[in-house]
Amino acid sequence: MYRGIIGSLMYLTASRPDIVFSVGMCARFQAAPKESHLKEAKRIMRYLKGTQDLVLFYPTGDSFDLIGYVDVDYAGFLIGRKSTSGMAHFLGSTLISWGTKKQNYVALSTAEAEYVVVASCYAQLLWIKQQLEDFGVLTNTIPLICDNTSAMNMAKNLV
Known part of the structure; x- marks a missing residue:
């Protein structure tokens, strides 16, 4: 049961x-x-x-554009030198999901730590996109905002 x-x-x-x-x-x-x-x-x-009448509120006229933001505190955990990652997902101007996590391993560079969280965030964005498609909301592109150009260049490299 x-x-x-x-x-x-x-x-x-x-x-x-x-x-x-x-x-x-x-x-x-x-x-x-x-x-x-x-x-x-x-x-x-x-x-x-x-709480049956409790619902998510989306302002009238607000877009249903899905967007993700990521950031990492490189080696911020002083005991194990592990990085702490954070991400946020917005649908229009409404925050729909967020999370922080201590990474499972010690990254050798800021780019590596940021790349790991970019991959994780985008996997979650693709899952959210699928959920939106199940509800009839279609999205073509999903921007992901990251402040580390090295990590973004690694993500764009198809090799």
Whole structure:
């Protein structure tokens, strides 16, 4: 029963970004859920029932242009010298997704650290584009804003 509830909630996160974190935390315990985990999943269901009229607001006349922004703090984690990456995704003027993460390995240059986050951000932008196409919103090009020219040149190089 717990796995079924979590599966349904995971599907729902595509249109309800307000529950993404909570559902993700509950999803960690699918292998061996306890009664407390089921209780939390039911709490999310009660929250959804009470917020049925809660929607994402997009201003009238605003475009549905998808755009991504990325940046990296190169070797900012002093203990392990790992970089911290950050990204934000906008649909028109509305922020729809963002994230930060300590990278899994030590990059040898700022360009390498930035390239890793550019690839990750663009993968997420392509997933969002597919979701928008499922809702009937078509986008042709997706700009990605990055402040490291070396990383952008590596991304453009087809070799």
